[in-house]
Amino acid sequence: MSDGVTRRQFLKAAAAGTAGVVALGASAAVGSRYEEYLPKGGSKVNVIVVILDSLRRDHVGAYGNTWIKTPNLDALARQSLLFTRPYPESIPTIPARRAIHTGVRTWPFRDWHPAPDDGFKPYGWAPVPEDQAVLAEVLSAEGINTNIVTDNLHMYRASYDFQRGFDTFDYIRGQERDQYRPMMPVSDARIDKVTVSGNVPDMREKMRQYLANTAYRKAEDDWFAPRVFTSAGEYLEQIKEAQPFFLVVDSFDPHEPWDPPRKYVDLYGDPDYAGREPTVPNYSDASWITEGELERMRALYAGEITMTDAWLGRFLNRMEDLRLMENTLLVLLSDHGACLGEHDDTGKPYWALYPELTDTVFMMRHPEGKGAGNKSDYYASTHDVAPTILSMLGIESPQQMEGADLSPIFEGKEPDQRREHFTLGYNNYVWARDEKYGMVCTNTGAEAKLFDVDEDPGMHKNLAAERPETVKRMFADYVIGDAGGPLPNY
């Protein structure tokens, strides 16, 4: 073969090059008319995520409660992998939802831009940042039908964007302060019946809106948990035709107002009670409420839980009837708890980072029964939900997702992300724990409290003065370490 190029070779190469360019251009032109070219497939598992707002861990039978009836949660727990020490990476409702939907920690609340139309502004309470992908978007891009049913009013305020990625969404109106019905017809006398004398005016106004919103109620199925789970059941009937699907059922109950039908309250309170009902707690210390009223409030909350459990049960039965249990991954968790006077606090004051507020419920039911009845003490959290689901569906997680993939625990293995400790934040307060200690302080490290959670799991005996070096170590290594630097103060 000669080193030079003959005229014939040159012409042949030129012709081939031209033909190649033409083929490339023609392919691009033809291809650009079509969007689908890869076959759809992969895991055909449906995913249902049930979120129960404000459900305390110690109020569920599966976690050891003996006086509140939660038969459906307990039965589900027996079929599930149960996390014994789950915590939300941040509190309250919206920061926790952001973590669930994005797989990104909302805490330490950097670059926080509160929505202008929202009066409640704890740190991190804001829409999902636009540069963060949400789970539903990722699943939708994979051809999975995505749906959400919720009565969580905070998710559908005008400035919020929690419907991102969902093919269909059912926003059930009227919970709490949802500006759903004009409040004018609600008299003070009616508000008196569902508040107590110590309730602050803001809570009375909350109830004025709530009473206006719920004036239509006639039967139990008009309450919010029944409406959410009924709607979710109806969704199942339809979306079973479009499997695999993703369904989020986000129930605001058992969040206050705690006003379940009387039959539920009477399970836990005096059936002859005729006084004013403490349906809403002040978010403060408990000095505003009498011991008798507090007892009644506990009964109301317990009744709200049992009602929610009963309607969750109907939804689970619907799943069973539609034979969806056998090909659906079911994740159930709560976002935080509620204080009922345990540390002389009520509601969700920022500083009250004790078990009644921080300890949540988290269980995952595998469609093939893996891990059923097993327990894990891994510090599972809200931001683990998205990466776990994506992993189980064989879908690559977006790089932003920093939560742990919990799915190895189904196989009896440990997640890749080791957690010897855990941290969470609520407004300008932080909480950290490891196997031995639990610590609470402000974002600057002030007001520190330390507890031996091994011997004092209820966190009652403050050891901070005795062990300042432990407080210092936990704040520096855990809080500042996990936050990647000093915490913001807005």
Place this chain on the structure above:
Amino acid sequence: MLRRLTSWAGALACVAGGVLWALSPIGVHLSEIKFQTPNLFWKLFPSAPLLLLVGLVGLRLLVPSRSGVTQKIGFWAAFLGLILVVAGSVGLYWLGIDDTYIMSAPAYRAFRLGLLLAAAGSILLAVGAGQDRTLPPWGALPFAVGALAGLISFAVDLDNLGAALWILFGVGWAWLGLSLVAAAIASLGAKTDTNPGV
């Protein structure tokens, strides 16, 4: 004679398989319009990688002794990849394996892995064949470009761009087949020139 027959069969299989492959986005589209599902098309799809397999084997039989390490690795990767694509699509659309193993989805995973292997192997095969001069540069280069396009489109779903790159993968294989046909015709001509009396 057998070798010549093999090379011709291989070349024609490459052309046919490549063209069928290139037509698949259109096939998906038509299947969705006519039957409201792409699955009917995907049931027919295994014929394309099967033809490419025949073409690949033909190419291998044609130039067994002259191929270097790169070409050998490329051949076996592409071979395994195409086998996986065929097995995966048959398992997925004919046998319904993934309907049973809903979590692990073995057929779909085999299909997708096979695509990647087939594309990566094709690139190595093209580079190796170019180096070993078992294919003319004007045959190997477009084949390599098509394989690279395929690798990109198989790795990530790129919608319209991906469909264009998918088509280019098929065009690359068809081009390879045409270059083999051209080479076979040229060799016939050369033999006629040197043995005019035969």
